Amino acid sequence: MSDELIKEKEESKPSISFVEQFIVEDLKAGKNNGKITTRFPPEPNGYLHIGHAKAICLDFGMAKKHGGKCNLRFDDTNPIKEDVEYVDSIKEDIHWLGFDWEVREYYASDYFGKLYDFAVSLIKRGLAYVDDQPADLISSQKGTPSQPGVESPYRNRDVKENIDLFERMNKGEFEEGSCVLRAKVDITSPNMHMRDPIIYRIIKTPHHRTGSKWMVYPMYDFAHGQSDYFEGVTHSLCTLEFEVHRPLYDWFIDQLKTTEYRPRQIEFNRLNLTYTMMSKRKLLELVKEGKVRGWDDPRMPTLCGLRRRGYTPEAIKRFVDLIGYTKVEAINDVSLLEHAIREDLNMRTTRVFGVLNPLKIIIKNYPEGKVENVELINNPEDESMGKRMVPFSREVFIEQDDFMEVPPHKFFRLAPGMEVRLKGAYIIKCEGFKKNDKTGIIEEVYCTYDPATKSGESTSEKKVKGTLHWVSAQHAIDAEVRLYDRLFNHEDPAGQKDDDYRKFLNPDSLKVLTECKVEPSLESAKPLEKFQFQRLGYFCVDYDSTGSKLVFNRTVQLKDTWAKINK
């Protein structure tokens, strides 16, 4: 290939998603004056999860890239399920991800008046009617996906009566469930959503924003598209399951529009991740049943859970970028998410020493009482992060896994007669150990060090295969470390027809280690601060930390080829 060809290839634009292609086509065609406005429409009935992050990135991302705005709109049409608690957390999570709706914080409930008026207008045009039948009857008259529905006996009530009834519904004169307002579309349509959909129902539970002003609330299909319309949204991006709603979305817009402007719904695939699930209802169950410690349990796929786990917004956005937007219902491998966070944390975290399962090493020829401060590089990937001093002394802790009485082939760590380097300090040689005869546990290991091998000023030619992390016993700080594993031991726990997802909960998803030792520089670490514990993984200070006790969450392990060889 010629240099020019290579250059051409490198400069060619990365492909854009089908969603963006539609947007670009619309913009080029001059639709809606060639402008773009999007919206992110969460229902305030739960916490945001990483699946929402995918939608947020698209909604805000497309608007920004093409010179438009993205509104935040709470889809709060069901007071029974919704709460302000969720509104606040949703706003916090969007900001944390790095997106901003500026002053455009809207609520579907802002439009209850307009929506009501539109409903009345439909009634007047003979396009909506009050149905007095009970829910199960209406439902059975709708037919099934393969059988057309039949008309309600109330379908042809006259306009005056319909208006009167609808007004009285809203005044609270009727019981919940006693009647509904339906759009008159096509009861025989092959699309169930077109079979005279219910557009208003009576709910007497007070709404978190409008209180008891309304007794009648619009259904999703009657609120969403219209809200888009009221806000001037041009591209209403949602997930695949709303594909069958689109004809109804368009039908309402047709009844509503007075100019050329119209919003367009485009559906993309939702995010599925292996070994977890995104159902808000099921996540709520995990919380309520105490299967996890709350919405922000670091094992949860919620944004607050990932945040507490040590994930960064950059890594999440990078991940979302990697998986793309298509119409294929896919399940994404968590290993890709883990790749994204490792890549990010590798560049930004300070390397520190932390020993999870301490084993004491006594260096017999190192003077008692002597302390040396050895210099360590904070991040080999980024020189500007500087260096720090770490105390070294006669007794240090190393990882239990780093010593074996009878080492297997290719074990480059400590074993009787073997030499290893204590990173940043000296090369030591194992001369013996103390073993508890009853338990078989190695309690202490005895070594000698070679003073000529000090890091940085070594006068020795000596080389060793293994380098260990360590913490000086007398200087070590105690810490608790929480190790997380996948919450479920099935790739698709919620997708098994015959089995409840609870059956697949991983009993080992949380391991708490309380005897850990970390280097003294971590003393003042604050919640959410992130580190690489050398040779182990990335860790993040938990909110549970107190002045006297540090608690760390393991975000993700480092790749471990030794563990792989060992299998």
Add this chain to the structure above:
RNA sequence: UGUCCCGUAGUGUAAUUGGCAACACGUCUGAUUCUGGAUCAGAAGAGUUCAGGUUCGAGACCUGACGGGACAACCA
């Protein structure tokens, strides 16, 4: 028995809109390394669900199968 959507290496996405499949993750080599990390070099792995058709030429277009999914909440 319906309508709609989808089907490209193990996984997720590409393929200049018809010119004989690329990237990322993962996997496996090797180099390097005071992190068995990172980095670097390289390899294996799909002939695009199947069968027809249109075409000089099809992953892409058409038809039909097959497979997966969505739709029967007074949820969103």
